[in-house]
Amino acid sequence: MTPPPKRLLLRRSLSASLSLALAAFGTAAAVVLSSAPPARAAGVPAPSPLAVPGRGATVPFKEQEAEYATTNGTLIGPNRLYGTLPSEASGRQAVTLDAVGEYVEFTLTAPANAMSFRYSLPDSPDGTGRDASIDVRVSDGAPKSVPVTSKYGWYYGGYPFNNNPGDTNPHHFYDEARTMFGSTLPIGTKVRLQVSSTAASPTFTIDLADFEQVGAPVGRPSGALDVVSDFGADPTGATDSTGRIQAAVDAGRAQGKEVYIPQGTFQVRDHIVVDKVTLRGAGPWYSVLTGRDPSNRSKAVGVYGKYAADGGSSNVTLKDFAIIGDIRERVDNDQVNAIGGAMSNSVVDNIWMQHTKCGAWMDGPMDNFTVKNSRILDQTADGVNFHYGVTNSTVTNTFVRNTGDDGLAMWAENVPNVKNKFTFNTVILPILANNIVTYGGKDITISDNVMSDTITNGGGLHVANRYPGVNSGQGTAVSGITTAARNTLIRTGNNDFNWRFGVGAVWFSGLNEPINATINITDTEILDSSYAAIHLIEGATNGLHFDNVRIDGAGTYALQIQAPGTATFTDVVATHIAQSNPIHNCVGSGFQITRGSGNSGWYSDPPACTGTWPDPVWTNGGVPGGGTDPTDPPTDPPTDPPADPGNIALGRPVTESGHADVYGAANAVDGNANSYWESTNHAFPQTITVDLGAPKAVKRVVLKLPPATAWATRTQTLSVSGSADNSSYSSLKGSAGYVFDPADGNTATITLPGTSARYLRLTFTANTGWPAGQLSELEAYTS
Known part of the structure; x- marks a missing residue:
């Protein structure tokens, strides 16, 4: 069967193995020639995913980052802002060459007869890509011209994306090329990537180079x-x-x-x-x-x-x-x-x-399948996906970089996944979604991996009851014991461009139904997270156990709690958390924490519960403010809310009477008018309820449907009610019909009396366009 879309389904009529202060150049040694000024690297080098002892894949190459090499080009980054060129670079930094003669020069730290390098060219005006070449110069030898192209990068628009540069959302910028030198080069050899012409491409951005000693060809086996x-x-x-x-x-x-x-x-x-x-x-x-x-x-x-x-x-x-x-x-x-x-x-x-x-x-169904000792690069979708009844199967000692979707995934759609393992893998730069994820699954093991540099719409490690076919009725939900042990996550998690708030480095979702299982997160490092270190959303997650977890650096919170659940914490130590209050929790006692011994730096009572999300403070490995110079002044985390809080329903916890397929209630508060909630069909009345976190005097709600003209004009009949305790509700607006017309942006505004309420509920009783309540955005304002 063919894999259905599983990303943005919107169509519808501790071990101390690595420190943030580590001056980790990967395996590179920076060499500066007097004839060329070096690039000005980050004040504190960003931790490398290839420098974590005992974890991740054992790779045959030595990696060197361009930003620490000798160059007369221009350093870009560090920057994690989605859609920017450095945001998709390893370590969020790279070097751009934009003139003939500009170069990045590496010095070998081990003998090598081959190299692969990661680069980006600008797209062609028509989106078909451009072809060019860059010279590889070995010491004083004659240059070798190596072809490079932008044809395998540059996607635009929304999922499943297109190649039209006139559209928004450009991403997936980088590609890799490989070449052999023809002989083994000794330690100390200088290898230069140099621009010989800008006629075919105005710029060449170099991210990194991997050098290796490739063995002789394997001969024909006897009898083969x-x-x-x-x-x-x-x-x-x-x-x-x-x-x-x-x-x-x-x-x-x-x-x-x-x-x-x-x-x-x-x-x-x-x-x-x-x-x-x-x-x-x-x-x-x-x-x-x-x-x-x-x-x-x-x-x-x-x-x-x-x-x-x-x-x-x-x-x-x-x-x-x-x-x-x-x-x-x-x-x-x-x-x-x-x-x-x-x-x-x-x-x-x-x-x-x-x-x-x-x-x-x-x-599947299939059993006992192994991927090992492999490299997976530059994919348009997943690196590996165990889909539909894959059991007792493993991915191990495999290097994954630049996937267009999840790096390593298990998806138990309709048929159970049981006892699968992802072990000793290195998963870097998934452009969309997660480094490693299990959607459903029983007795799953994810251990001894390194994950780094999540780009958007996902986190480093994800455990979820999400996507079609994942539910307890079919035995496909998360169940048994999920073991996540001895993993290191670096710069993982990122801003979801639908939700408009950070996705955590390690996150859990009970979107389809609550997770009720044992999930053990042990001996784990969560380093320099782009937003929260640990995150719960979209339905309850019960049975979490965190033991010997080191959180060092988080762009927002240590814990971001947006859904109920239960968790125990023992020997969980957090440092360098951007927000002065390390927990964001507006579900209150709905999330039960049991604290064991050895904890510090992550707990607060009461936690933060604000109407706005703070901007992340990215330290890029410990430099205050994420600057390129250790003397840059730190950026203080925001403490005062803006005078006008704006849409106070954005990103808030939300519940529903039911939903169809994957169109859950969270879509109605994610800030994206193209995603939407759709209630259970043919089952009026249907409700959607948003928790504002505290009593608010709401004076108007703005209701939206997707703006596309395919959403023909329709009238939905609904009422608005409010509650202080999510138990007793009073009417804020009686039932009435509201017209949603694409010609007017498919938007309806309802004026309310300003009565204070923490919980805001819409009750739908009719829809002329579809036999269900439909809502892409539920916005609430106090002015």
Whole structure:
């Protein structure tokens, strides 16, 4: 089955392994030449996700950040503001080159014969992308021109996004290129990325470079079938090899032999379907599958097991090759992932996945599947998703960077996910959504990972009853014991452009239904969070246990509580929290905290409960105010509310009598007119209630529907009532019909008497456009 959209579904008629003060240049050593001034780096270098001992993936490369190298270019950042070029850079800093002769120069700290580098070019005016090249100069040798492109970046508009530069919301700016030097360069060699021409691109932004020593090609195993010599596949990539490789794979299964992909680049324009076979290459730097059907763009390179409906596949090994696709857009119905289908008792080992939609989207039911020792880069959607009944399966020792959606995800849609594990992975820069997440699932383990630099609409680690098919009735909700142990999160969480408030580094959501399970967060570091460190929203989460957790740096709060629940805290220590009150909680006693021993820095009674959200204070690794100089004065967190509090319902806790599909009540207070609440259909009356946190004299409410013309004119009949205790309600406005007309912005305003009330409730009894209450925004004002 094809993966349905799961992001912004809006369409409808401790161990002290790393310190923030660590001067972590990754593995780089900054070298300054007298002939070129160095870039002015951040006053305190940003902590590196590759410098956490014992956690994350063991990678074969040494990484160097451009902002700490020798350069005559321009430092950009640090900046985490969504939509800006540095916000998507590793460590939120990079170097821009905009003139011939400008360069970034790295000095090798270990022998290397290959490099990959992360860069960004500006988009072309028509959104089709631009091609250019940049010189790689090794010491005094002749330059090598390496192609670079913007074709795999630059998305616009709302989900599922487009390539139209005239639209808003530009994002997904960076890509990676790789090249081999031809010989092994010793320690101390200077490798320079230098601009030779600005004719094809006016600027080149360099984020980082990864240097590695690639081993010799792996030879043909004894007795293996060779896709070239035995079946005629074309290693030059000039002709389509799909049928010939498929024939080799089918023969390998029938004869019980391995299938070997020798050195070369092979055009593959549709799925290679594997079952009970080993497909092995000469190494991911040598054996490359690439390609896409020139006329049917829904067909592209991929290695797939048979789908479960067709019996599934089993006993498959994929090893030592690369799948580098040509996917430049996101179309969720297109199966253009590097790896997919169902593969039980199977292993993916040392596979390089790049420029596909998802690295591995696995549709179960299936059991005992492992991805390990792999690299997943530059995807338009998820890195890995265990979807629909995947059990006893693992992703381990895998490096993930620049995914268009969740980095590593499990989604128990309709069929339970059970006993899956994400362990020892490094997940960096998911452009949309979370670094690591489980949507539902029983007895899940997420341990020994490093997560960093979440960009938007998600956090670092997420546990949730969210998205279709996740509920206790089907056994797919979060249940049993969820273990999140020995994880490090750096600069995770970010501003959700729908909710308009920060998403926490570690966050929990009971949107579909409350979470009632045991969730153990232990031996964990939450460092330099962009907003809150720990966050609850969208329905109750019960059974949380935090033990030996170090919070060092949070842009807003240590805890942001927007939903009920229960949690115990033992040996939880928080420092460098931006707000003087470390807890934001407007649900009051609805969230029950049990404090054990060893806690400090995160608890307050009473907590903060304000009508506005504070701007985050980003320290970028400990520098006050997030400046580039340690002598910059600190930025004091805001303490006084503005004179006009504006929309006091924005981001507030909200409940409902019911909702259809994924159109929950939180959509009505998220600040985004395109998302909406829709009540249970054919079940009037229906209610939506917002908790303002304290009694407020509301004088008007503004009700909105999505402004798109597809939302034809309709009249909704509703009343407004208020309450001090969410028990006894009195009428604030009697039932009346309100017209929502796209010609007038699909907005209706209701004047109220200004009676003080903490809880504001709308009761819908009719809708001429749909058999349910519908509301994209419920705004409340005291003036």
